[in-house]
Amino acid sequence: MLENDIMFISIIPSRVRVGIIGGGRGAYIKARSFIYHNCEVQVVARNFIKEFESLSGVEIIQGEYKSEFIEDKHIIIIAVKKGELEEEIIADCNKKSKLFFTLSDFKRGMGTVPAQASLENISFALNTKGGNPKAAVMLKEEVKHSLKDYDIFIGFINNLRNKAKKFHRHKTEIINFIATKDYKFMWEKGKAREVLMLFFPEDVIGELFD
Incomplete structure (x- = not known):
């Protein structure tokens, strides 16, 4: 270390x-x-x-x-x-x-x-190695701006993740599947439900999106 x-x-x-x-x-x-x-x-x-x-x-x-x-x-x-x-x-x-x-x-x-900030669904903190709080504050705004593209998506998959917890058989696979850039891409294309239907039972997906 x-x-x-x-x-x-x-x-x-x-x-x-x-x-x-x-x-x-x-x-x-x-x-x-x-x-x-x-x-x-x-x-x-x-x-x-x-x-x-x-x-x-x-x-x-x-x-x-x-x-x-x-x-x-x-x-x-x-x-x-x-x-x-x-x-x-x-x-x-x-x-x-x-x-x-x-x-x-x-x-x-x-x-x-650390310098820290929050969006609606994301909170983060950062430091610079060596102790430079002014630089950390500057970087905080840059990071916050870049995370805005993810904020709504994270809120969406947070909801799916919480619902997936009750499906013990498929829970881990669903959680791993939705927390990826590939799934974010399909979500942006309006295919968030359809792509999950290819891999998981219809009744499970129905409850996730209910």
């Missing part, structure tokens, strides 16, 4: 509690992002930039960081400068097995928070 390889995971934001230590620009950007995705967010710092005043949906705690702050959090964002405080928070996170990210230098944490 390459040293700068990363792995993505997907979370259900409404079930995730995020703790942010720091009141500067980086802390504000991360708080805004997590709130937008419906996470529960608390931020602690001695001082906060003015932008926090207009940020709704976040709990602001003005004061010193204490290790108790991270106890009930799933994700910790360390948005303070390099120094003793950052070292203390990192040690606390490691001790309590927290998923944490450091804004001063992403390599000191457990990764980076």
